[in-house]
Amino acid sequence: MSAVAADLTSALPPRQTLWSKAIYKFRRDRAGLIGLGIVLLYALAAAGVWLGFWATDWADVSGPKWAPASAEYWFGTNMIGQDIFSRSLYSTRTAFEVGLVVAVLSTLIGAVFGAISGFFSGSFIDELVVWLMGVLDSIPFYLLVAAIAFSLGDNPYAMHIAMISTFWIGTSRLVRGEVIKLKEFEFVEAARSIGVGQLTIIFRHILPNTLHILLVQSTITFVAAIKSEVILSFLGIGVQDGMSWGLMISESTLEVLAGFFNNFIAASVLMFGLVMAFNMFSDALQDALDPRSTVGGDS
Amino acid sequence: MTKPLLSVAGLKKYFPVRGGLFRTVQAEVKAVDDVSFELEAGQTLGLVGESGCGKSTLGRSLLRLQEPGGGRVLFKGQDVLAMDKQALLQQRRHMQMIFQDPFASLSPRRTVGQTLREPLEVHGIGTEQERDRKITDLLQTVGLRPAVLDRYPHEFSGGQRQRIGIARALALDPQLIVADEPVSALDVSVQSQVLNLIKDLQRERGIAFVFISHDLAVIQHVSDVVAVMYLGRIVEMASAKQLYGDPKHPYTQALLSAIPVPDPGNKSQRIVLPGEVPSPLNPPPGCPFHPRCSQATDACRTKAPELSNAGSAEAPHQVSCHLFPPPSS
Amino acid sequence: MTVLSVRNLQVEFATERGRVRAVDNVSFDVSAGEILGLVGESGCGKTVTGLSILGLIPSPPGQITGGEILFGGRDLTKLSDKDYEQVRGSEISMIFQEPMTALNPVFTVGAQMTEILRLHRGLTRKQARAAAIELLSLTGIPAPEQRIDEYPHQMSGGMRQRVMIAMALSCDPKLLIADEPTTALDVTTQAQVLEQIVGLQQQFDMAVVLITHDLGVVAETCDRAIVMYCGEIVEAAPVEALFARPRHPYTAGLMRSLPRLRDEPVDRLPVIDGMVPDLLELPSGCRFAARCENAAEDCREKRPAIDGNGHAVRCFYPLSAGGAHD
Numbered sequence: 001m002s003a004v005a006a007d008l009t010s011a012l013p014p015r016q017t018l019w020s021k022a023i024y025k026f027r028r029d030r031a032g033l034i035g036l037g038i039v040l041l042y043a044l045a046a047a048g049v050w051l052g053f054w055a056t057d058w059a060d061v062s063g064p065k066w067a068p069a070s071a072e073y074w075f076g077t078n079m080i081g082q083d084i085f086s087r088s089l090y091s092t093r094t095a096f097e098v099g100l101v102v103a104v105l106s107t108l109i110g111a112v113f114g115a116i117s118g119f120f121s122g123s124f125i126d127e128l129v130v131w132l133m134g135v136l137d138s139i140p141f142y143l144l145v146a147a148i149a150f151s152l153g154d155n156p157y158a159m160h161i162a163m164i165s166t167f168w169i170g171t172s173r174l175v176r177g178e179v180i181k182l183k184e185f186e187f188v189e190a191a192r193s194i195g196v197g198q199l200t201i202i203f204r205h206i207l208p209n210t211l212h213i214l215l216v217q218s219t220i221t222f223v224a225a226i227k228s229e230v231i232l233s234f235l236g237i238g239v240q241d242g243m244s245w246g247l248m249i250s251e252s253t254l255e256v257l258a259g260f261f262n263n264f265i266a267a268s269v270l271m272f273g274l275v276m277a278f279n280m281f282s283d284a285l286q287d288a289l290d291p292r293s294t295v296g297g298d299s
Numbered sequence: 300m301t302k303p304l305l306s307v308a309g310l311k312k313y314f315p316v317r318g319g320l321f322r323t324v325q326a327e328v329k330a331v332d333d334v335s336f337e338l339e340a341g342q343t344l345g346l347v348g349e350s351g352c353g354k355s356t357l358g359r360s361l362l363r364l365q366e367p368g369g370g371r372v373l374f375k376g377q378d379v380l381a382m383d384k385q386a387l388l389q390q391r392r393h394m395q396m397i398f399q400d401p402f403a404s405l406s407p408r409r410t411v412g413q414t415l416r417e418p419l420e421v422h423g424i425g426t427e428q429e430r431d432r433k434i435t436d437l438l439q440t441v442g443l444r445p446a447v448l449d450r451y452p453h454e455f456s457g458g459q460r461q462r463i464g465i466a467r468a469l470a471l472d473p474q475l476i477v478a479d480e481p482v483s484a485l486d487v488s489v490q491s492q493v494l495n496l497i498k499d500l501q502r503e504r505g506i507a508f509v510f511i512s513h514d515l516a517v518i519q520h521v522s523d524v525v526a527v528m529y530l531g532r533i534v535e536m537a538s539a540k541q542l543y544g545d546p547k548h549p550y551t552q553a554l555l556s557a558i559p560v561p562d563p564g565n566k567s568q569r570i571v572l573p574g575e576v577p578s579p580l581n582p583p584p585g586c587p588f589h590p591r592c593s594q595a596t597d598a599c600r601t602k603a604p605e606l607s608n609a610g611s612a613e614a615p616h617q618v619s620c621h622l623f624p625p626p627s628s
Numbered sequence: 629m630t631v632l633s634v635r636n637l638q639v640e641f642a643t644e645r646g647r648v649r650a651v652d653n654v655s656f657d658v659s660a661g662e663i664l665g666l667v668g669e670s671g672c673g674k675t676v677t678g679l680s681i682l683g684l685i686p687s688p689p690g691q692i693t694g695g696e697i698l699f700g701g702r703d704l705t706k707l708s709d710k711d712y713e714q715v716r717g718s719e720i721s722m723i724f725q726e727p728m729t730a731l732n733p734v735f736t737v738g739a740q741m742t743e744i745l746r747l748h749r750g751l752t753r754k755q756a757r758a759a760a761i762e763l764l765s766l767t768g769i770p771a772p773e774q775r776i777d778e779y780p781h782q783m784s785g786g787m788r789q790r791v792m793i794a795m796a797l798s799c800d801p802k803l804l805i806a807d808e809p810t811t812a813l814d815v816t817t818q819a820q821v822l823e824q825i826v827g828l829q830q831q832f833d834m835a836v837v838l839i840t841h842d843l844g845v846v847a848e849t850c851d852r853a854i855v856m857y858c859g860e861i862v863e864a865a866p867v868e869a870l871f872a873r874p875r876h877p878y879t880a881g882l883m884r885s886l887p888r889l890r891d892e893p894v895d896r897l898p899v900i901d902g903m904v905p906d907l908l909e910l911p912s913g914c915r916f917a918a919r920c921e922n923a924a925e926d927c928r929e930k931r932p933a934i935d936g937n938g939h940a941v942r943c944f945y946p947l948s949a950g951g952a953h954d
Contacts, residue, residue: 016454016645018408024644186404189364190467194418195391208408349814350785456903457670486669486904487841491885491897498896513815516887520897543889557819559844561886563867571823572816575784 022212025288032284038277042092049093057083058090058243066260076262078248079255087243088266094244095226095274098160102225106164107218110171111207117172118179119202129176133169141166141228142235149237159238163225171217178210212289219282223275230271245271302376304507305338305361305475310370312353312360316580328579330356331367332531335606338524340474343501343508345522345539347515347554351576352528354511358477361509362394363387374475392422395473399480401460405452411463412448418470437466441496458489465496469504476500477509482517494520515558519543527551530579530587533606537616547609547618549592586621596621631699631802631835632658632681638694639676639685648907650676652859653695655934658803663829663836665850665867667843671904673859674839678805680705681837682722683712699803718748721796725808727788731780737764737791738776741798748799763794768824786817790824797828804829807839822849843886847871855879858905858915865939875939875946877920914944922947 026032049055063077070076075084117129136144145162152158182188183206191201232238233246245267252263312331315324331353338344346354360367363379372379374393382390398404405414415437419430435445441462452460461481468476478497482490498521500506512518518525519539526536527548535548546552556570572591577583583590589599598621607625610616639651651673658664666674679685680692683704697704700719707715716722724730732740741763742756751759757776764772767790780788789809796804806825810818826849829836838850846853846867853870855863855878863876874880881900902919905911911918913928920927922945934942 015450018451018453021644186398186400187406189359190396190398190404190464191406191417192364193362193391193396194467194471195388195421196417205406205409209406211408349816458903487843488669488882488885488900489903491887491899494887495896495899514887515815516889519889519893520887539893553816555889557815558889559818559822559842559848561843561847561871561883561888563847563871569819569823571819575786575817576814578784 022288026284029284029287031280032288035277035280035282035284038273039281042274042277043096045089046093046096049090050097055086055089055093058086060086066255066258066262069262075266078251078263079260084248084263084266087248088245088270090243091245091248091267092270092274094239094242095229095271098163098229098239098244099222099225101160102163102167103218103222105160106167106221107171107214109164110168110217111175111210111214113168114172114175115179115202115207115210118176119183119198119206121176121180129172133172136166137169142231145228145232146237154240156240159229159232163228167221167224171214171221174213174217175207175210178213179206182206182209215289216282216286219278219285223278223282226271226275303337304340304342304375305509306371306373307337307361308335308371308373310334310357310360310372311368312356312365313368326580329531329582330579331360334370334528334531334533336524336526336533336536338475338507338509341501341505341507342523343510343521345518345525346509346511346528347513347518347525348528349513349554349576351530351579353531353579354528355479357528358396358479358509358511361477362391362396364396388422392471393473394475394477395468395471397461397464397468397476397478397481400484401457401464402452402484404464405460407452410449410451414452414463415448415467415470418467422471424471433470434466437469440469440500441466442492456489457485458493461485461489461493462496465493465500469500473506475507475509477511479511480513481510483512483514490517497521515543515555527554530577530582532587532619533617534588534619535617536606537610538614541610541614541616545616547616547623548588548620549594549622550588553591586619594622629660630657631660632837633698634677634681634695635698636695637677637680637697638692639673639680639690640693641690643689643908646908649693650690650859650907651680654856654859654861655695656854656861656864658835658837660802660835661829661833662852663826663838663850665846665853666837666839666856667841667846667853668856669841669904671858671907672856674856675807677856678722678807678837678839681803681805682716682720683707684722717744717796717801718799719801720803720805721799721801722805722807723789723792723796723809725811727785727792727812728780730792731788733780736777736779737783741776741791741795744795744798759798760794763798764791766797766828767791767794768820769794784817785813786821789813789817789821793821793824793828797832797834800832801834803835803837805837805839808841809838810845811840811842818845825849843871843883844888855882858907858910860915860942861934861940862916862942863940864934869939873939873947875936875941875948876916876943877922877947878916880947881919914942 059082061081063073063081063083065077065079065081067073067077073083073085075088078084113129117126120126144166145159148162149158152161188201188205191205229238229244230246230249233244234250238244238246248263248267252267255263310331311333314328314330316326316328317323318325334357336344346357348354356365359365361372367380374390379390412434415434416430419425419433425433434448438445438447443459443462482493485493494517501508510518510521522539524536525539525542526533527550528534529550535542535551542551546555553570553572574591577587577590585601586599586604589595592599604619604621606617606619607623608615609618609623635655637651637654638649641648641650654677666677668674676685681697681704685692692705738757738760741760742753745751745756745759761772761776764775769775769787769790809825810821813821822845825836840846850867852866854861855876857878863870863874863879870879871883874883884898885900887897900919905915905918911928913930914932917923917927924945927944932942932944934940
């Protein structure tokens with residue numbers, strides 16, 4: 001073989017994973033770290049509920065009505081004597097369950113639709129998807145949810161389905177824009193010149209490069225799902241069985257009239273805490289993953 | 300006389316420009332306008348010109364990465380443009396491409412190993428072990444260690460990435476490689492390394508190259524035959540020796556003199572062309588170069604010249620210029 | 629008369645792998661009416677040096693950690709943001725490589741030029757417009773009265789670059805910093821723009837710092853040149869001397885490895901082996917030693933200092949008058 005230049009002898013720089021820059025930036029964002037910490041705390045609580053470690057007694061009518069906060073009932077009891085703390089804890093699990101299911105599924109669906117319409121932008125498929133997005137977007141959200149909930153009757157996932165069917169649009173738009181940009185890159189041409197098929201190019205080469213968008217979008221969708229669930233449950237078309245902060249707030253409307261605020265405050269504060277923390281985490285994540293910002297000099 | 304490896308005839312690629320309320324086609328950008336040339340096996344054709352001349356579009360049209368609008372591209376006698384999907388997939392093994400931008404030509408989220416393995420996987424070549432061996436050989440050919448296989452493109456310099464791109468192009472053992480400005484984005488000290496690598500590949504593997512560049516010095520170093528393009532057409536084509544020794548077309552002369560020479564003692568007579576390269580949307584009538592040509596005549600303003608041989612039969616020197624009219628029959 | 633004096637400049641950047649010293653102890657002077665070339669490859673620190681002069685180093689990751697930049701009797705590194713704004717655009721101007729991103733796409737060329745004129749020279753709207761038209765024609769733009777109302781995307785690369793030059797000259801600066809002004813342009817346009825820069829420089833009697841990686845451009849336009857490698861100056865000399873008798877092995881190697889028009893094409897281009905070292909893992913001795921043919925033991929252990937006056941070089945064993953080209 002020919003004597004090619006001495007790259008063979010020069011040492012390679014130390015390993016740099018795809019995420020090292022992002023992790024470095026994220027670790028310096030105090031707000032993001034605090035947000036992440038709080039979210040993990042909530043997640044731990046939710047996991048414990050799911051595994052049956054605590055809050056199994058959330059429905060038990062064990063105490064006196066409207067007991068104030070005490071050693072036995074940390075947040076007091078509600079109108080029929082249920083432990084507010086247990087109910088709040090249980091609702092954490094509900095929040096995460098709704099958030100995760102909706103975030104993951106709507107991000108996946110949004111990614112797929114966005115990638116396909118972006119890659120074939122300008123064609124009939126693209127027009128179709130864009131039209132679909134426009135139609136779904138123009139129906140007022142709560143009307144759509146009500147319609148889906150009504151038509152699906154007692155299906156426990158009616159709310160999830162309703163949310164997913166509108167939340168995918170945001171992700172899809174962003175992914176579509178990014179894919180339109182990415183498909184002009186030379187590595188896509190290179191793949192075509194080798195003979196790689198179009199669908200393979202979309203899902204193996206292009207979509208992985210939108211990961212930063214998908215991650216940030218999924219956190220945004222998570223928060224939106226929790227907030228929407230609270231409102232839907234409050235309206236009575238959300239969570240049907242089990243407990244959620246929305247249901248607690250809904251219950252508490254009567255209690256508040258009677259002068260008892262514990263229920264309302266507990267649910268609201270906990271919800272606010274999670275949403276706020278998640279937002280901080282999401283913002284920090286977005287900054288960290290932003291491919292444009294450089295941390296370092298060049299010539 | 301042996302058949303040429305590649306024979307291009309009348310290649311055209313026009314881009315429609317849509318506008319107006321109903322997005323009707325209002326104009327056409329004639330990116331490649333009736334280009335013909337031949338390339339022997341193992342030969343290198345240097346395609347040189349400035350931005351907008353169509354050289355990149357031409358290179359991509361040869362591989363059908365852009366679908367040409369007309370003409371024929373005969374590879375060993377078969378018309379690549381007429382091939383169906385299946386045949387084209389097979390054809391891809393013989394014609395590969397090296398890209399300009401080392402930062403955009405490798406997928407950022409795939410390791411080097413995955414990138415190099417992909418051509419072999421797509422075409423079902425070899426077993427697992429054979430593929431691994433082939434990839435290691437490829438890396439050695441381009442001067443990289445096998446340890447790079449698990450790494451991602453962002454961990455490498457521009458020159459190293461370009462080598463990975465070359466390794467990828469070699470994976471299918473092609474007979475023709477279209478190299479689109481392969482060293483333009485590299486540092487000067489790395490350019491020479493990569494150019495030497497390409498020359499070695501030409502010699503040791505007998506690969507034919509269509510080498511696209513705007514840099515006439517680089518083209519001289521690697522090409523056997525050189526074609527100069529302007530606004531989608533070839534305006535001069537000859538062996539490297541003839542073109543550089545005796546440039547006939549006024550544009551070629553201007554291009555050659557415009558190159559800054561790293562030699563302050565040699566302040567050559569610069570031909571500084573007036574005006575700018577016209578927009579391909581609105582090419583001038585007649586000879587597209589006439590507005591900037593110091594020797595333009597009336598014929599140049601009205602009638603477009605054709606490529607004709609201003610040299611001899613053994614040493615053809617094609618020029619498209621009214622100053623070199625075809626010998627009247 | 630010295631217009632700019634950079635002394636022991638040090639610029640560092642914080643990266644996820646540690647602190648990088650992009651510019652390490654760089655000193656040079658620029659005289660009035662002189663074109664100084666700052667030449668080197670990517671990562672050598674030439675652009676960072678140019679940006680530091682104007683105080684344009686992005687501040688969270690980057691920082692001037694040492695040295696002074698003396699201009700007009702002041703040390704620019706000690707200027708407040710407000711004072712720097714007075715200097716930028718009027719006393720020191722800069723033009724950049726990519727004219728499309730340096731010009732604001734949503735404003736007309738005229739709007740951008742008159743903004744500068746009214747800001748720094750206090751002209752009225754009418755006066756500014758007239759001055760702008762004159763500047764445009766000075767940089768060789770045909771029909772400037774029409775062009776002034778166009779948007780950047782309506783112009784070609786060469787023309788946008790000329791607009792940038794016109795904007796840079798509008799306040800009669802004493803110093804122009806040009807960062808790779810022709811790299812993104814076609815060869816024929818490059819020739820025009822370079823000719824313009826040299827002509828205008830003489831007309832306005834400006835000092836110019838021309839940052840480039842293209843040795844050909846340096847040979848054709850510069851009076852003196854400074855070669856940078858890994859953040860340091862490795863050689864500084866008047867251009868004729870630099871090309872006729874390069875003293876640093878890097879400079880000589882670079883000149884030899886350039887593909888250039890020759891009467892007889894060569895088979896293999898001479899090559900500088902190896903790669904530019906990672907700025908985070910600089911060797912202890914001379915930074916070029918690993919790639920240098922003449923490297924000796926002490927080259928790898930000790931770092932050479934820059935030495936010499938008219939023709940300075942940073943090397944323990946500088947090349948003697950051997951000549952650069954074949």
